Amino acid sequence: MGTVKWMTIFVLLGSCLQDSASQDLVASVFTATSKSVTVAWENQIAATTSCRVSAALLSDPDTIVAFSVFDPQVIMGTVNMLTPNTNYYLSIDVLDVAETVLGTETIGVITAPEVMAPISxxxxxxxxxxxxxxxxxxxxxxxxxxxxxxxxxxxxxxxxxxxxxxxxxxxxxxxxxxxxxxxxxxxxxxxxxxxxxTVLAPPVLTTSSASTDTIDVSWGAIDQAAKYIVSIHLDSLEDTTEQETTGTSVTISGLEAGQLYVINCWALDAEDVTGETSSEVTQVTIPPTPTVSVSSTVNGDGVTELTVSWTFDPEVWGEITGNVNNVDLSCTSTTGSCVLSPVGCGEQHSIQVIVSNAAGSGAPTDSEVFTSFPCQPGSLEHSEISDGNCQMTWEAVDYAAGYIANVLRSDSTLQECDTASPICSFTCECGYMYLMSVYAYNDAGESTPVKKNFTTLSCCPNDVEISTISTETLQATWTSTRGAVLYQTKATLDSDVIVCNDTAPECALSDLLCDTTYSVVVTPCNDISGCNTECQSHSVTTAPCTPTDVSLTEVDQSTYTVTWTGNNVEADYTASAVSDEGTVTCTSSSTTCDLSSLLCGTIYEVSVKASGDAGESLSSYSQTLETVPCCPETLSVNQATQSMSNVVWSEAKGGSSFVASLTSTNGDARCHTADNECLMGCITCGTSYTVELEVINHRGQKKDCTFEGFSSSACCPTYVRLYRTASVNTLYIYWRNSDSEHDHVAEILDTEYSCNAAAGTSGCDIPDIQCGATYHVVVSPLNAEGEKSLFCPERLYEVSCLDDNIGTVLYRGKRSVE
The missing domain is CATH 2.60.40.10 (Immunoglobulins)
Known part of the structure; x- marks a missing residue:
């Protein structure tokens, strides 16, 4: 059966056994070694005769590799012959007399590692x-x-x-x-x-420095120590110096002042085995005497101070406290400098510095004698020693190595003196403000400057131009001068003075006498230095006086003589006649001249003006001059009727009324009018007239004008009659002919019937007349151009018929020309 399967069965079985006999059998691992495991258990199961503890590999749980059997009263047992660092299943089985298993508890366990080799x-x-x-x-x-x-x-x-x-x-x-x-x-x-x-314990060090080149080191005795070695080196270097001793203290000499050293110590036993090194201890040596410098400064509140600085060569380690001592002042600082304040001008101070660090105080420095900056010079004055050259002086002060004097001109030009004596010369020109200042100096610094200003007189203008702007006024102009804020211009005539004050570089002097010589001077002034009274005066003559008593005398219709009173010592005069059409002038150095070629019909304003080197006078009061009127350029006579004519003329400049005249041997005609035309009667026909026009202005001045003659139209024939003739349908017109110089024409108006009669004849025939009609008949003379007179009257005739011919001719009356 595989390992995984056995592990599963072992877990499930152990779980079931614990659930069923959890109160009867409980087991646990007591201890494990490389080759054995000891288990402890509690057994409550009756009929137990023995307990068996067996071990199987986790990889082969079916094979028991070792076991042990114990009596029922035993509660702990060991399984031996195991392999180190191996996983096992341990089974604790409770058996009866027949070695039947009454209960089982299973535990997984790993053996301890194998026994190690000794420490190497x-x-x-x-x-x-x-x-x-x-x-x-x-x-x-x-x-x-x-x-x-x-x-x-x-x-x-x-x-x-x-x-x-x-x-x-x-x-x-x-x-x-x-x-x-x-x-x-x-x-x-x-x-x-x-x-x-273990080695010897480390010494516990105590250090101090009693001088600039030594450090004292001490420590407590170390048990079993035969000797000690003290090691020392600069903190900034690795080069180490060692010193051996059998005691518990040592003084290390030949060190650098004010430097930090690192110190170690260790003990050695009788066999020269080195003990533990002590903790590093640092110790600084007493600082050396510094180099001292003193300078003078002024702080932000204007208080003068002495800054005392100290430096070391070479540089020292750590914080250095400097104590500065003076008779009245002292200060302490760790920054390498401190300030003695306040310090007065012109004082001498003896200064000593003592520096200290963590090791203690060094030797005091030699006294440094310091002289403070000089006091302010007094009583600054100036004087002008010659034109354009000035000098400034002041009172000398103690402890001054020299003086710097500055003269600043208002245009920023600077002059400077560096002198050991209390005097300085400088240039001073007109029209400038000068700011003088002087201060004393020495190696400690400068005094407060003493200042004073002064202003030179304003510069005189050298380009004064004076011109006449009227007979009583002179205008002076010039270029603004340096330093002037006000100009006083005076015109002097004996004790009479005319003054003009102005800030501008020009001035008008009014209310002067004409044709008079004045002395004029321009004086520049300012509020500080006053007025410069040394400026040059100028002699100026005013313009001529105005002519008076102007009168006019007519010489002819286009020429007048002008006469006046001059009122000037010497002058030329110009008389001017001014009109809308232009100006006519005449000139004279006396008091009369003739204005000629004056235009007709023109109103002139005549005045006289004097002129000279100083200018022109005002014009005199004017006199009005009106010339005779002009003749019209054109005039025409137009006959209106047999006995009336209309005379028309163009505008006559200056004319306000007219008298038109027609003159002949047969009689005259005259018309007086304000118009430009006139209708004149009593004209005789066939008469030549002389045409004249008299033009009159509003002052009654007259101008006679003659024009081309006028001839009235020829006289109309009289006793005009219409007769029937022997010829069929022919009428004969007859008239009395008093004019043997003109041809005539006889017309039946509104028809084509007419006939002409030569000069000297008194009738003519008109054939082919239609009877049974009324006719208007007019007979008119013809002029040289063949033009008929338009002023002859019409006569009305009634022509009756007799069979096919003209019958009776009846006269019905006469009608004049409309």
Whole structure:
């Protein structure tokens, strides 16, 4: 039967037996070794005569490999002859006298590992610890090291593997050590023991440093120690120095000041076996005397302080505390510097520094004498020693190595003096503000500067331009000058002074006298240094005076003489006649001139202006000049009727009324009107007229204008009659002919009937007249161009019929031309 099957049956059977006889038979493993297992049981089954414990391999549960039989009163039994580190089934059977099984309990078990070989190596790691090494065995879950000595010490330490440490032992003591392998079944028998001895205990060190190059080391005596070795090296280096002694203290010399040393010590027994090394101890030597430097600074609150610094060469180890002592001040610091505060100017201080570290204090430094920065120079003054050259002076102060004097001009130009004496020369130009400052200095630093400012006089303008802007006003302009905030411009005439104050570089001087010479000066000023009264003056003459008493005298219709009063010492004059059409001028150096070529019909404003080197005067009051009106450019005469004509003319500039005249030997016609036309009657026919027009302005000035002559139309014939003639249907028109110079035409209006008559004749025939009709008959003279007069009247005739011919011709009246 296979192992898995037996395991299944064993589990099920054991479960059933426990359920049925759980109160009668209970078994458990008491202990297991490499080759045996001891089982304990409780049996409550009656009729028991013996108990049997048998073992079978887990891999072959049907084969019993070992068994033991015990009396009924026995409650614990052992099965021997087993294999180490092997899994077994153990059966505990209760038998009666017939060896019948009354009850069974089955238990699975594994035997302990095999007995191990002795420990292969035991080393005293320190005075209380062994380090052991051994050969591992198969199946062991861990190991037990047994330690004991002749004084009754016994201990078992569980260890996981090899190598392993055995701690908490007694120094310089001999021990016996064996080892056992352990698995889940139990532990094997101990191996053969080995003997080992712990080393001497470590010394407990105490160190100190009494000087910059020594360290004292001491410790308590170690039992069984024959001698001691002290090892020392710099913390930063591995080079070690050893010193041997049989005592319990040693002084190590030749060391470096202020350095950290690492110290160890160990004991040796009489056989020179080295004991456990002591714990490392560090000890610093007394610090050396530092190098001291002193400097002066000013803190954020404006307080002057002395910063005392100390340094070491080479550098020392660890925190160094410096104590700085002065007569009145002291400070302590661990940062390599500290501050003595407050410190005044111009003081001398004797400073000493003592440094210390964990070992103690070093020797004090030599006294360092420090002189503080100088005090502020006093009484700063300046003076101008020559034009453009100034000098500043001040009071000297103690402990000053020299002085730095600065002169800062307002345009940021800087002048500087580095001098040992309290005086400095510098250039000073006009129109600048100067900020003077001076401070003293020495090796400790600088004093607070003393400052003072001053402003030089503003610069004079050198490009003053003065111009005349009216007869009573001068305008002065110039380029702004350095340092000036206000300009005072004066025009002086004897004791009379005109003043103009302005911040701009220009000024108008008003209310001056015309044609007068003034002395003008521009003076620049500022609020600090006042006004510069050394500027150059300028002689300026104002413009000429205005002419007065202007009068006009007519020379002819286009020329006038202008006369005026000059009022100037010397001037030229210009008379101007200004109109909408333009300007007419004349010039003279006296008080009269002629304005000629004036336009007709024009209104002029005449004024006179004086001019000279200083400019022009204002114009005089003007006089109004109106010239005679102009003739119209065109005039025409149009005959309206036989006795009336219409005269029309173009606009006549300046004319406000007109008188039109038609003049002939037969009589005259005249018309006065404000219009540009006039209807004139009483015109004689066939007459030549002279045409004239008189143009009059609103002031009554007249202009006579003559135009081309006008001839009235020829006179119409009179006594016009219509007669029947001997010829069939022919009429004869007759008229009285007083005009022998013109041809005539006779017309029957609204028909095609007409006839012409030559000059000097008084009638003509009109044939083919239709009788039985009324006719309008007109006879008109013809001019040289063959044009008929339009002003002759019509006559109305009624023509009756007589058979096929014209009958009676009756006159019905006359109608004039419409």
């Amino acid at each position: 190596s035991v080393v005293s790691k320190d005075s209380t610890t062994f380090e052991v090494e051994f050969t591992l065995v198969t199946g062991a879950t861990h190991y037990i090291v047994r330690i004991q000595n002749s004084e009754g010490f016994f201990r078992e330490d569980e260890v996981p593997s090899s190598p392993a440490e055995i701690p908490s032992l007694t120094p310089y003591t001999e021990y016996s050590l064996s080892i056992m392998a352990v698995n889940r079944g139990g532990r094997a028998q101990p191996s053969l023991s080995v003997t080992a001895k």
